Structures are given as C-alpha cells and as structure tokens.
Amino acid sequence: xxxxxxxxxxxxxxxAVDRCSxxxxxxxxxxxxxxxxxxxxxxxxxxxxxxxKDGGEVWLEGEExxxxxxxxxxxxxxxRTFQTAAGFMHMTVMENMxxxxxxxxxxxxxxxxFNRKNxxxxxxxxxxxAEEILNFINLYQKRNEYVEDLASVEIKLLEVGRQMMTGAxxxxxxxxxxxxxxxxxxxxxxxxxxxxxxxxxxFFIIEHNLGFIQEVSDAIYVMNNGQLLCYGTWGEITGNxxxxxxxxxxxx
Amino acid sequence: MSGNILSFLAxxxxxxxxxxxxxxxxxxxxxxxxxxxxxxxxxxxxxAYVSIILTYSPPGPMDAYRFGFNLPMWVGVIAAAPAAALFxxxxxxxxxxxxxxxxxxxxxxxxxxxxxxxxxxxxxxxNGNFGFYGLSxxxxxFFSSYTYEFFFASLMVGSLIIAYLIMRRICNSPFxxxxxxxxxxxxxxxxLGKDIFRAKLKSYMIGAAFAGxxxxxxxxxxxxxxxxxxxxxxxxxxxxxxxxxGKGNNKGAILGAFIFIFVDQLTxxxxxxxxxxxxxxxxxxxxxxxxxxxxxxxxxxxxxxEKKVVYDSKI
Numbered sequence: 001x002x003x004x005x006x007x008x009x010x011x012x013x014x015x016a017v018d019r020c021s022x023x024x025x026x027x028x029x030x031x032x033x034x035x036x037x038x039x040x041x042x043x044x045x046x047x048x049x050x051x052x053k054d055g056g057e058v059w060l061e062g063e064e065x066x067x068x069x070x071x072x073x074x075x076x077x078x079x080r081t082f083q084t085a086a087g088f089m090h091m092t093v094m095e096n097m098x099x100x101x102x103x104x105x106x107x108x109x110x111x112x113x114f115n116r117k118n119x120x121x122x123x124x125x126x127x128x129x130a131e132e133i134l135n136f137i138n139l140y141q142k143r144n145e146y147v148e149d150l151a152s153v154e155i156k157l158l159e160v161g162r163q164m165m166t167g168a169x170x171x172x173x174x175x176x177x178x179x180x181x182x183x184x185x186x187x188x189x190x191x192x193x194x195x196x197x198x199x200x201x202x203f204f205i206i207e208h209n210l211g212f213i214q215e216v217s218d219a220i221y222v223m224n225n226g227q228l229l230c231y232g233t234w235g236e237i238t239g240n241x242x243x244x245x246x247x248x249x250x251x252x
Numbered sequence: 253m254s255g256n257i258l259s260f261l262a263x264x265x266x267x268x269x270x271x272x273x274x275x276x277x278x279x280x281x282x283x284x285x286x287x288x289x290x291x292x293x294x295x296x297x298x299x300a301y302v303s304i305i306l307t308y309s310p311p312g313p314m315d316a317y318r319f320g321f322n323l324p325m326w327v328g329v330i331a332a333a334p335a336a337a338l339f340x341x342x343x344x345x346x347x348x349x350x351x352x353x354x355x356x357x358x359x360x361x362x363x364x365x366x367x368x369x370x371x372x373x374x375x376x377x378x379n380g381n382f383g384f385y386g387l388s389x390x391x392x393x394f395f396s397s398y399t400y401e402f403f404f405a406s407l408m409v410g411s412l413i414i415a416y417l418i419m420r421r422i423c424n425s426p427f428x429x430x431x432x433x434x435x436x437x438x439x440x441x442x443x444l445g446k447d448i449f450r451a452k453l454k455s456y457m458i459g460a461a462f463a464g465x466x467x468x469x470x471x472x473x474x475x476x477x478x479x480x481x482x483x484x485x486x487x488x489x490x491x492x493x494x495x496x497x498g499k500g501n502n503k504g505a506i507l508g509a510f511i512f513i514f515v516d517q518l519t520x521x522x523x524x525x526x527x528x529x530x531x532x533x534x535x536x537x538x539x540x541x542x543x544x545x546x547x548x549x550x551x552x553x554x555x556x557x558e559k560k561v562v563y564d565s566k567i
Contacts, residue, residue, distance in 0.1 A: 048443065074445030081443075088436035091429075094563040098426070099433045102445040106426030109454065119426065127563065144562050166444055 001026040001202055002047070002078065002170055007056035009039075009046050016042040018226035019056070024170070027196060029203040031213040034223035035246055040206045041083060043223070044174055048080045049073045060170075075102055079163045080172035085155035085179060087162075089148040093139055096147055096158055097130035098123070100165035126165070133161045137191065152179045160191065170202040177209045185209070189216045222246065259398060260521060262405040268513035269408035270469045271489065272506040273415045275497070277462025278490035279505035283498075283558075284423060285455040286435035287348075290357050291364030292490050295336040295460040297371065297482035299467025302335040303328030304384050304477055305377070317379040325390050329468045336464025337457040339363075344456045349449055351438065364484060371479035383478030387471055404473070411469060412506070415462060419502050422458065429561075431455050432500070492540060496547050498554030507555055515539060 002024040009017040017039045024030045032040050045051040047058055049070040058066040065073050074080075088096050104126075105111050106119040134140040137157045147155060156176055163171050176188060189212065195201045207213045213220060214234045222229040222237055224246040230237055237243050274296060281287040307328040308320035343363050347356040371378045395403050422428055433441045434448050441448050471477050493512050498504025519532045519539070547554065 050439070050442075069447075070439075070442040071445050071447050074443055079443055079445070082439065086437055086440045088433050088440065090436055090558070091432055092561055092563075095429060095432075095561050098563075099429050099441075100444050104426045107430050107446075107451075109422070109427060112421060112425040112427055123426070144560070144564065146560070162440075162444065168445075 001061060002204065003059040004047060005057045005059070007043065007046055007058070008054045009042055009051060010054050015226050017046060020223070020226075020228050021056075022221050022228060022231070024202060024204045025219075026202055027200055028219060029192060029196060029205065029217045031217035031220040032204065032206045032223060033208070033210065033213055033220060034229075036208075038223040038246075039226040040223055041174060042226075044080060044172055044206060047073075048078065048172060074166065074168065077167075077169040078172065079166050079168040079170075081156075081159045081163070081174055081176065083174045083178060085152045085159065087147040087150075087155050087158055090146060092144050092146055093134070093150070093158060094127075094130060094143040096162055097134065097143075097165050098126055100162040101126050101129075102166050130161075130165060133164050137161050153181065153184050156180055156188075157191070160195075164195070164199075169200075170204065173203060173205045173207075175206055175208065177207055177212050182209075185212050185215070188212070192216055255398070259401045260517075262401040264513060264517045266401075266405040266408040266473055267517070268510045269405070269412040270466050270473055271493070271513055272412050272509035273469065274463055274466035275490050275493040275505040275509040276415055276419050276502060277459035277466070279459075279494050279500070279502060280419065280422070280431070280455055280462070281459035282491070283494055283500040283505065284428060284431040284435060285452055286353075287452060287456055287459075288353055288357050289360045289456070289459070289487070291360035291362070291367075291484075291487060292459075292463060293482050293484065293486040294360070294364035294367040295340065295463035296467040296470065296486060297364075297367050297479075298336045298339055299332035299464025300471045300477050300482075301371065301378060301467075302464070303332045303468030304387065304471050306331055308384055308387070315379075316375045316382075317384075318376045325388070325472065329465060329472075332464035332468035333461035334464075336460040336467070339367075340457040340460035341453065344453045348452045348456065361484070364482075364487065368479050368482055371482065378479070381479060383476065384471075385476050387475040387477070389472055389475060408469060408473070411465075415465070416502060416506065419462070423502060427451070427454075435500075492544060494554075495544060496554060498556035498558065500558035501554065501556045504554050504556035504558075511543075511555075512540070515543070 005021050007017055007020045008015065020043060034040050042051065046053045049068050053066055057064055060076055060078055063076065065076055088099065105122050111119055131140060134143055137160065139154060139158060139161065142150065147158065150158070177185065192203055193216070196203065205217065219231065219233060220237050221231050222243050229242045229246060230240050278289065278292050281289050305319050306321050306323045307325050309322055310320040311317050343359060347359045372381055389404065390407065391403065392400060430446055430451055433446065434451060438448050489512055493508030494505055496511055497506065497508025516536065519536050522532065
C-alpha cells in the first residue's frame with residue numbers, strides 16, 4: 001500500500017534520514033520506533049510531503065507521490081497527525097469535524113453563490129457522518145465546545161475523528177500517546193484496532209511508548225541514526241542485538 | 253445649527269459606511285485567514301484610481317494626464333473590484349506560497365509604498381500630486397445640496413448592506429470554515445487535503461476587491477483624489493477597526509469602522525478655535541492609541557467577539 005525506497009533527507013551536513021526503505025501493508029498496523037533523534041518524524045514529514053526528500057521514492061498505491069504537495073498526498077488517501085495535539089483550537093468540535101471532508105462543494109466560491117442546494121445536501125450528509133464518528137470517539141456531548149477547552153486526550157481523539165471524516169485509507173499517526181494518560185492506552189488500542197476491523201484502515205504509527213506499540217502493532221520497524229535497523233514482530237525485534245544496542249548502548 | 257449637525261452626521265455615516273466596507277475586506281484577510289496585510293491601503297488606492305480614470309472626463313490640451321474614459325460612475329465602482337483583486341493576485345502569487353508570514357508582511361508593506369510612488373510620479377496616468385479634482389457625485393442633479401448629503405449617506409449604507417450580505421455568505425460557507433482552519437492551523441489543514449495556497453490567494457483577492465470598491469466609493473465621497481490620501485496609516489485604520497470591533501466577526505468589523513470614524517470626526521467637529529483645533533487634531537492619534545490599548549486590555553477579542561458556530565438543530 002505504502003512503499004518507500006531509499007529515502008534520504010539531509011539538514012545541512014546532517015543526514016537525518018539515510019536510505020530508508022520500508023513498506024506498510026494494507027490493513028496492517030505498523031509501528032515505527034527508535035530513540036530520540038532517530039529521524040522518525042523527519043521520515044514522516046518526507047512521506048507526507050511536508051519536507052522535500054533529497055533522494056528516493058515514495059509509492060502510494062502504485063503511484064509515485066514523492067514530489068507531491070502535502071494536500072495532494074492527503075487527497076490520494078494518506079493523512080497524518082502531528083506530535084503535539086493539533087486541532088483548530090478556536091473552532092468547535094463539530095466545526096473541526098465538518099472541515100475535514102475532502103473537496104467539499106462549498107469550498108468552491110462559485111457554488112457558494114450560485115448553487116447552495118448542493119452544498120446544503122452535502123453539509124447534511126457530512127454532519128450525519130460526523131455525529132456517528134463523534135459518538136464512536138465519545139465526543140458527541142462536547143460537539144459545541146471549543147477545541148481549546150478540551151483535554152489533550154480528547155484533542156488526540158478528535159484528530160483521529162477528523163481523519164476519519166476525510167475518507168482516507170491510510171493514517172500516519174505521530175505519537176498518538178504523547179501527552180495522554182497511560183490509563184487511556186487500552187482505549188486507544190481498541191479504537192485503532194476497531195477502525196482497522198470495521199473500515200479496513202491501515203495505520204503507520206510512531207510511538208515512544210513501547211507498551212502501546214507492543215499491544216497495537218502487527219509489525220514494527222526500528223530506526224536509529226537515520227537508518228532502519230530491523231523489521232519484525234515485537235518478539236523478533238526485542239531479541240535483535242542491534243535494537244538492544246540502540247536503546248541500551250553497546251557492550252563495553 | 254441643528255440642520256448643520258444633521259448634515260454633518262449624514263456625512264459621517266457615509267464615510268463610516270465606506271470605511272466599514274474597507275474593514276470588512278480586511279477582516280476576511282486578517283480576521284479569518286490570518287493574512288497580516290500591512291499594505292491594505294494599496295487596494296483602496298487602486299480602486300479609487302481605477303474608478304476615477306474610467307469615469308473622469310478626457311484630458312484637455314493643458315492636462316498632464318492622458319486617460320479619462322468618461323464612463324458612467326457605476327462602471328467605475330464595479331471595475332474597482334476586479335482591478336484591486338488582480339493586483340492582489342500578482343502580489344499573492346509569490347508570497348502566499350511560502351508558509352512563513354514574514355515575506356507576505358514585507359511585500360504587502362512595500363507594495364503599498366510602490367503604489368503610492370506610482371501615483372505620485374506616473375503623471376500621465378494619475379496626474380501626479382495634483383490628483384483629480386471636482387469629481388462628480390451620483391444623482392447629484394436630483395437633489396438640493398442639503399438633502400443630497402442624506403441621499404448619499406443612504407446610498408453608502410445601502411452599499412454597506414450589500415457588501416455585508418456578500419461577506420456573510422462567504423464567511424458562513426464551507427469556504428469560510430476552511431479559511432478559519434488555515435488561521436487556526438495551516439499544517440493540519442494541509443494534512444486534511446486542503447490546498448491552502450489557493451484558499452489564501454482567494455481570500456486575499458476578495459479582501460482586496462472589497463477595499464477596491466470602498467476606494468471607488470471614497471472617491472465619490474471626497475470628490476478629490478490625491479496620493480497623499482493613501483499613506484500607510486490608512487492600512488492601520490483597518491487594523492484598528494478589526495481589533496476594536498472584533499477579529500473574525502463581520503458585524504464587529506463594521507462596528508469598529510464606525511467607532512473609528514465617529515471618534516475621528518468628533519475631534520474635527522469639536523474644534524472651537526484655531527489653536528484648540530491643532531491641539532485636538534494632534535491628539536487624535538493619542539486618543540485612538542489609548543482606546544486600542546484599553547480594548548486589548550479589557551476585551552482582547554474586541555467589542556464583539558467571534559461568534560461560535562453551534563450545531564444544535566436536528567439534521
């Protein structure tokens with residue numbers, strides 16, 4: 001589904017991502033872990049188009065999207081979240097949901113003035129969908145509150161809710177558990193697995209919380225110093241010498 | 253005397269309505285889309301000049317300017333909108349692609365100064381520092397000069413209502429919602445699949461078009477247009493009005509413009525003696541500044557804060 005080949009990204013003299021190749025299978029939940037500064041978020045930024053790559057290819061469902069704009073990649077069906085809980089803060093929960101559907105009729109000015117009927121029909125459909133999703137993530141009661149007044153867990157959930165509104169097939173989550181209480185971990189795991197079962201979504205997740213990654217993912221990539229160390233199930237990677245070295249330091 | 257006050261009041265309302273249209277456009281750019289336009293006055297000036305060049309009488313043998321098309325006034329008012337939007341397009345194209353706002357701020361500020369330099373120096377087009385005098389006003393022949401003030405004020409208020417209705421429809425649409433999204437978090441907006449460059453460019457152009465129309469109406473109000481009327485401080489009338497009235501609230505933008513013009517005109521109206529007059533007019537900036545500081549201290553979101561969009565009715 002998502003395949004990247006030999007991706008490189010330099011910041012001045014620093015090679016932040018060094019010839020990374022990996023693939024994320026359809027309907028999988030793939031983890032990406034690694035120590036701080038390993039280049040995980042940089043890799044995400046390259047894949048999602050926010051940073052220009054210095055080499056390599058990004059293939060999304062059989063199409064090379066390596067030079068696409070972030071919004072074009074999102075329109076191709078791959079959406080991402082950000083490390084810090086990001087939302088449209090001074091907008092209500094419902095507005096946050098309603099903004100998300102892609103290529104809305106009402107985003108075109110001609111329609112706004114001369115074809116309001118279609119817009120209203122679409123708004124109605126979107127609202128119905130939004131209410132279903134808000135019920136699923138337990139935010140329906142807060143639909144008319146400003147996002148800036150929500151707890152950070154709720155903002156994280158809303159982020160996933162917004163992504164669901166886009167109709168995208170593959171979600172890149174950058175640290176979904178950061179700033180979220182550990183008590184919430186089980187619930188987040190359940191939401192993600194539920195979404196995969198029910199709508200057949202694919203997830204690619206960066207996370208520092210290893211317990212969470214162990215629980216949620218089918219397969220895990222480990223990254224260190226810009227390079228991919230290994231790939232495998234939780235059992236496989238925890239037995240890998242190189243991974244232990246990256247996390248705990250090598251033998252003296 | 254009371255007749256004088258009334259006609260002064262009518263003139264003030266007309267001027268306030270024109271500035272309200274001007275501020276509405278700025279509110280779309282800044283209040284909704286977070287485009288910190290430091291040269292907004294440029295579009296006001298372009299609107300004024302374009303409409304005048306289209307409607308002014310053709311040059312005589314002694315005139316320095318080359319063009320005057322003698323078209324009807326409404327043509328000038330309508331043409332001001334696309335003319336201003338065109339220049340917004342040209343300045344927005346290189347600056348809005350860049351996510352960082354610094355470039356946009358610098359370019360818009362410089363652009364407004366360039367426009368003013370052109371107005372001063374390209375005499376063949378703008379008649380230079382002399383500008384255009386004795387512009388005719390719409391439907392003037394049907395009224396006595398006293399009643400005309402009231403007619404003109406209602407004409408301006410009517411234009412403001414139309415401008416407000418257009419702006420309200422834009423802001424309440426999914427397009428307006430997308431603009432707010434850009435203001436709140438442009439990265440998140442892109443990651444949902446919004447072409448934020450195009451959206452920002454459209455917002456910038458529509459805002460400029462409003463300033464252009466306001467500029468053409470302003471020319472009808474003053475009947476005189478000289479480059480000096482379009483100094484950078486006019487940009488900050490819009491800033492002041494939006495901050496005062498309420499960022500992201502169209503009614504607030506209108507209110508802010510009315511407060512500005514009324515306070516401004518009051519300092520003119522209360523001029524008793526000549527000595528007192530100069531003192532008052534130099535105090536004007538001070539009064540405006542203190543008012544802005546007070547509002548930001550006590551009502552940081554402005555007099556009318558942004559309206560919450562509530563989804564409560566049954567689908």
